[in-house]
Amino acid sequence: MEKVNKAFFEGNEILFVGYSSRNKAFCSSIMNAFSKNGFKVYPMNTKTKDGFDVKVYQDFTELPKVPETAYVLLKSGNALNAIKPLKENGVKRILFQNEKIADKGVLEQCRQLGLETAAGCPMMLFGSGLHRVHGFFAGVKR
Amino acid sequence: MNTYPLIRNRWSNEHLLAVLFITVSLYQLPDWVSSPVSILHYILIVTAALLLDSAINYLRYKKPVCAVSSAVTAAVLYPVIKDLPGWAGLIGIAAALIVGKHIWGGTGKNIFNPAVAAMFFLGMMFPLRLPLFQPSYLLIPALLLSLSFIIVRVFPGIGLMTGMLTALFLSNSLNLASIMAYGIIFWSCIVITDPATSTDNPIAGILLGALAGFTPLYFKPSLFALSTALLIFNGISFLIGQYSGRTNSISLSGVKIKSPITAMKTDIEVEALTEELPYVGCSWENMKAEYILDRIKQNDVFGMGGAGFPTVSKLEKVIESGAKKKYLIINGMECDPGLIHDKWLMSNRQAQISKGISVLNMLIGFNKTYFIAKNIENLSFSPRVEVKQLPDRYPYGAERIFVKKLLGISIPADSNSAQYGVLILNVQTVLAIYEAVCFDKKAAERFITVADLFSGIGHVVKVKIGERVSDIVERTVGSKGMIFVGGGIMQAHAALEDELVSKTTNLIAVGTLPKYKESHQCINCGLCKLYCPMGLDVKKIAELVDEGRLVEAYNNNARRCINCGTCSYICLAGKHLAARTAKN
Numbered sequence: 001m002e003k004v005n006k007a008f009f010e011g012n013e014i015l016f017v018g019y020s021s022r023n024k025a026f027c028s029s030i031m032n033a034f035s036k037n038g039f040k041v042y043p044m045n046t047k048t049k050d051g052f053d054v055k056v057y058q059d060f061t062e063l064p065k066v067p068e069t070a071y072v073l074l075k076s077g078n079a080l081n082a083i084k085p086l087k088e089n090g091v092k093r094i095l096f097q098n099e100k101i102a103d104k105g106v107l108e109q110c111r112q113l114g115l116e117t118a119a120g121c122p123m124m125l126f127g128s129g130l131h132r133v134h135g136f137f138a139g140v141k142r
Numbered sequence: 143m144n145t146y147p148l149i150r151n152r153w154s155n156e157h158l159l160a161v162l163f164i165t166v167s168l169y170q171l172p173d174w175v176s177s178p179v180s181i182l183h184y185i186l187i188v189t190a191a192l193l194l195d196s197a198i199n200y201l202r203y204k205k206p207v208c209a210v211s212s213a214v215t216a217a218v219l220y221p222v223i224k225d226l227p228g229w230a231g232l233i234g235i236a237a238a239l240i241v242g243k244h245i246w247g248g249t250g251k252n253i254f255n256p257a258v259a260a261m262f263f264l265g266m267m268f269p270l271r272l273p274l275f276q277p278s279y280l281l282i283p284a285l286l287l288s289l290s291f292i293i294v295r296v297f298p299g300i301g302l303m304t305g306m307l308t309a310l311f312l313s314n315s316l317n318l319a320s321i322m323a324y325g326i327i328f329w330s331c332i333v334i335t336d337p338a339t340s341t342d343n344p345i346a347g348i349l350l351g352a353l354a355g356f357t358p359l360y361f362k363p364s365l366f367a368l369s370t371a372l373l374i375f376n377g378i379s380f381l382i383g384q385y386s387g388r389t390n391s392i393s394l395s396g397v398k399i400k401s402p403i404t405a406m407k408t409d410i411e412v413e414a415l416t417e418e419l420p421y422v423g424c425s426w427e428n429m430k431a432e433y434i435l436d437r438i439k440q441n442d443v444f445g446m447g448g449a450g451f452p453t454v455s456k457l458e459k460v461i462e463s464g465a466k467k468k469y470l471i472i473n474g475m476e477c478d479p480g481l482i483h484d485k486w487l488m489s490n491r492q493a494q495i496s497k498g499i500s501v502l503n504m505l506i507g508f509n510k511t512y513f514i515a516k517n518i519e520n521l522s523f524s525p526r527v528e529v530k531q532l533p534d535r536y537p538y539g540a541e542r543i544f545v546k547k548l549l550g551i552s553i554p555a556d557s558n559s560a561q562y563g564v565l566i567l568n569v570q571t572v573l574a575i576y577e578a579v580c581f582d583k584k585a586a587e588r589f590i591t592v593a594d595l596f597s598g599i600g601h602v603v604k605v606k607i608g609e610r611v612s613d614i615v616e617r618t619v620g621s622k623g624m625i626f627v628g629g630g631i632m633q634a635h636a637a638l639e640d641e642l643v644s645k646t647t648n649l650i651a652v653g654t655l656p657k658y659k660e661s662h663q664c665i666n667c668g669l670c671k672l673y674c675p676m677g678l679d680v681k682k683i684a685e686l687v688d689e690g691r692l693v694e695a696y697n698n699n700a701r702r703c704i705n706c707g708t709c710s711y712i713c714l715a716g717k718h719l720a721a722r723t724a725k726n
Contacts, residue, residue, distance in 0.1 A: 025659050031624070032654035036596075038622040053146060053655055053718075054624075054636040064639045 003140055004095055004120030012039050013067035015091065017082055018074040019043035021051040027073070028053070033126035034071075042067060060089045068092040071122060076103050087113045097121055144721045145633040147707040148480070148595065148626055149402055150656050155665050155714045159210040162291065166217035166332060168284035169325075172276060173224070184220060191216035191235045198244050203662055211249045211663065212239055218257035218333060221274050221325075222264060222365060230264065237263040249663040250715075253380040255339045258372045265366030272363045273323035281322055288331040294667065295335040297344045298375070301351020303330035308352075309359035324359065334372065338666040341379035350375050396535030396543075397673050397708055401479040402631065403593055403600035424580030426501050434505045434579050441578035443585045447473060447539075447568030448629035450645030453575065456560045456567075460506060465563025469549060470508040472499060474515035474569045475532060475539030480631025480649055483589040484569050486602040488521065491573055496523050498576035506565065514544060536632060537706040541566050543675050555702040590643070593631070595653030596621040603650075611641040611650055623652045632707040659716035670709040670719055676702045680709045680719050687722040695723075 002008065014034055019027050027043070031054065034041045042063055043056045057063050070091045072079050079101050086094065093116035096102035102110075102119045110117045124135030125142060135142065173180045195212030215238050223231035241263065242256030243249065264270060275281065292299040306326045310316040321327070334340055334351060341347050354375040358367035426434075439454040460468060472495070476484035487495065499511060503526070511527045516534040523529060530548065532538050542553050545564055553559055559566050567575075570589055577583040592601040592614060601618050615625055627641055628634030629648050636655070643650075670680035678699055686695035700723050709719035 025657060028655040028657060035624040036622060036654065053144065053658075055638055 002118045003138070004118050004122060004125050005141055006125065008093065008095060008116070008118045009039070009069055010093070011068055013065070013069070014039050014041050015063075015067045015070040015086075016041050016043045017070055017072045017086070018078070019045050019052070019054075019056050020073070021045075021048065023073075024052075029127070030071070030073070030122055033123055037126045040067075060085065066090045069095065071095045071097075072101065073097045074101065076101050076106060080106050080109060083109050083113065083115070087115055092116060093118070095119070095122065144718075144724055145628050145635050145705065145707065146656060146658075146718060146720060147632040147711040148634050148651060148653055148656055149399070149631060149711065150658075150716070151712050151714070153714060154659075154716060155661065155663055155667070156208050156210050158667075158714060159214050159665075162332070163210060163213045163217055165284060165287040165291065166214060166220075168287065169217075169221060169275065169281065169328065170224075171284065172278040172280040175280060180224070183224065187220055187223065187231055187235065188213050188216045190232060191239065194235065194239050195243075198239065199248070202244070202248060207662065211243075211665070215239065215243070215256045215260075219260050221328075222261050222270060226264070226268060230268065234260045234264050250338045250665045252338055254373050254376045255333060255336045258333060258369050258376070261365055261369040262373055265364070265369055270365035272359070272365055272368065273320070274325045274365070275323055275328070277319040277322040285322070285327045288327050290331075291335055292331040294337055295340040295342065295347065297342075297347030298334045298340045298351035298379075299330045301348040301353075302334045302355035303327070303351075304348075305352035305355025305357075306330065306359050307355075309356045312360060324363075329368070329372075330355065334375065337668055339376040339379060341382045342668050342671070343382050346378070346382050350378055396477075396533060396538050396675070397712060398534065399479040399536050399632075399711065402595055402598060403480060403482055403591075404598035405600060424497070424576075426497065426504065426580055429501075429504065429579065431505050434501060437579045437582065438575055441574075441582065441584045443571065443574045443578050444645045445568060446570035446574060446585075446588055446645075446648075448633075448646055448648055453567070453571055456558075456565060457505065459558070459560035460563055460565045463561055463563045467509045468506060468563040469565070470499070470502055470506070470511040471544070471548065471564065471566045472511070472513040472527075472569060472572055473539060473541075473544075473566055474513060474521075475544070477516070477534070477536045477539035478630030478632050478648070479536060480593055480600075480634075480651065481591045482600045483591045483602045483648070485517075487569050487573060487589060488515065492521070494576050495569055495572050496527075497580070498572035499523065499527060501576060501579050502565070502567070502572070508565070512548060514548070537675050537704070537708060540675060540704055540706060542704065555699075588643075588645075588647075590647055591649050592618045593649065593651040593653075594619045594621050595651050596623060605643050607643055607645060609643045611637050611643060611647075614643070614650055615652060619652045621652050623654055626651045626653060632711065633705065656710075657716065658710070658718040660718065661715040664713075664715040664717065667714050669712045669714060673708050673712050675706060675708065676704060678703060678723070680723065684717065684719045684722040 031041055043054055045056050046058060060066060066089045068091060070086050072094055074082060096119045099119045107117060120140055123131040124138055124140045170184055191212040192209050195209035199207040199209060216235055219234055219238055223234045238256040238260035242254055242259030243252045246252040303326055310320050354371040358371045443453040445451050445453060474484055474488050513523060513527050513529045514532050518529045518531045521529050532544060538544060541559055545551050545553055545559055551562055574585045587604055587606050589602055589604050592603045603618060605614055611625060611627055625637040626634040627637045627647055627650050629646055631649060634649060674680050683695045683698050683700045703723040705720060705724055707720045713719055
């Protein structure tokens with residue numbers, strides 16, 4: 001599995017799986033970072049769509065289109081359950097927030113389904129300030 | 143979808159508390175100069191407080207939370223504990239943070255000032271005496287900086303100061319040295335002004351503050367007596383707070399908000415994305431009222447200030463209102479800091495707007511016509527139109543606010559101004575009326591502001607109702623970012639995939655989502671209540687909504703919220719308060 005890098009993002013659309021209202025400030029930052037870099041972001045939360053400042057899609061049928069790249073911000077167990085539906089709906093590559101989420105089971109399933117994978121906080125790549133420093137020490141090339 | 147301000151107040155609780163910490167720390171300057179090693183003692187005490195508070199916060203919130211409030215508590219308590227044994231100082235810190243703060247639910251939820259609670263506790267163990275400070279010119283920086291904090295709770299501060307000064311006067315010891323030694327400014331600007339534990343009721347604040355200052359200092363000048371008096375003050379403040387919040391008043395303070403559009407004055411430009419029809423002569427003077435009304439109706443003229451309702455129904459309501467005096471108010475305030483198109487219209491379409499006003503006066507014989515704006519320098523209308531300048535503060539352009547200000551009429555939440563014989567129209571609506579009546583032109587286009595919030599460049603754009611928002615952005619804005627639409631920068635929402643320009647669209651902006659950090663640590667500063675134009679106890683309503691007690695929130699007048707977004711803009715805890723009141 002590779003580290004998060006710009007080449008990983010093909011196209012200019014991203015499916016944000018796990019856009020959470022409990023972690024609103026962080027999700028907003030990620031959303032802003034993607035948007036500032038020209039990506040159209042489709043936030044998704046299968047549990048709820050209320051309490052957000054943006055339109056959050058609850059399932060794939062609701063999405064106007066399914067991007068080929070997905071960014072997953074879920075716990076490892078939930079991430080495992082999300083992989084198959086992502087593949088079935090046309091996602092080709094998945095960026096996981098960190099390597100803790102992308103554990104062996106998750107990576108193995110991605111490999112079996114032929115999904116490209118990468119891990120790393122997108123803020124290290126697209127954010128500014130301390131996020132850049134974090135990215136530098138994590139070996140993320142901007 | 144909820145609307146929200148795209149811009150936020152840069153100040154936060156943490157900033158305020160950090161400045162307060164520096165101020166209180168300066169009270170130790172005389173000691174630090176005479177004995178530099180005391181700095182180490184101070185740092186140890188503050189560090190102990192920070193560690194304890196951070197640990198408790200982590201247990202409570204399951205994540206790291208800023209603990210700067212505990213540093214302030216330690217700094218306030220330090221003059222009392224600096225001469226006590228180290229273990230006593232640590233007990234004082236623990237008492238302040240656990241008994242004074244966390245037992246009540248954490249920062250801002252405490253009834254009693256944590257430092258004062260610890261003083262009370264230590265006062266039972268040790269004979270703590272007043273005065274607290276050694277008079278010194280080195281205290282002057284701290285005293286001067288402290289004075290600015292009286293604004294946080296001005297009435298209790300003044301009350302306490304008056305009470306203490308009176309006690310000194312009656313004891314025949316009123317002089318600068320005594321004022322410094324007894325810490326009059328320290329207690330009245332730093333301690334009693336703690337917004338979480340002090341009432342914002344002016345009369346109660348002054349009276350109780352004066353009593354709390356006078357009684358202990360005059361009868362028994364000890365720290366135990368003073369802390370007891372302050373704790374009683376805190377307790378009564380809490381009880382008063384429980385019964386406040388139901389108000390029908392309209393606050394006219396407003397907020398001065400810096401416009402994010404920096405290129406407004408010099409680079410303003412109109413980008414006519416639709417064809418502009420040439421203006422020709424119009425003999426509206428000979429038209430009958432029914433004809434004018436019919437033209438307005440047939441051409442679907444709607445409120446272009448943001449309401450989007452049919453103008454004809456407003457006109458009919460004014461005609462049928464039966465009010466003895468009828469008023470016409472042309473709203474050119476454009477108080478939303480992100481809009482520029484009304485200003486452009488007032489500069490470039492003034493003649494047409496003036497004719498529109500005359501058409502309206504033909505239709506309804508208004509007793510008085512007002513034109514209100516923030517800047518009236520270049521406005522010139524017929525003598526019957528009184529041009530009024532209102533302050534450049536948000537949300538002065540909200541109908542209920544300026545009707546109260548201008549005519550002294552209070553319009554209830556479930557009524558509208560037309561029922562009171564007051565017709566309020568936005569400048570662009572007046573222009574649309576002129577075009578509908580004189581040129582039989584459908585109101586199918588409108589001027590809006592398209593703002594690039596990254597570069598600060600604003601465009602005035604004429605668009606068709608029903609046009610795709612993303613298409614307009616593509617043709618006007620170069621920056622990449624999220625697209626927002628709404629009535630203004632204070633009332634916007636993220637654009638949907640195929641969002642179209644609607645009758646209520648005033649602004650299209652490209653920017654980022656506002657950062658609402660939703661801090662748990664509201665310090666009860668009261669800014670949301672102070673700046674709410676409808677005088678609502680916003681914090682109380684938000685808490686009730688968070689607890690799911692919607693009926694109680696409704697009973698606290700939440701329905702009177704005009705959704706201006708001021709509370710979300712101003713909140714020092716970064717809470718999106720407007721979203722909570724909007725739930726009602």
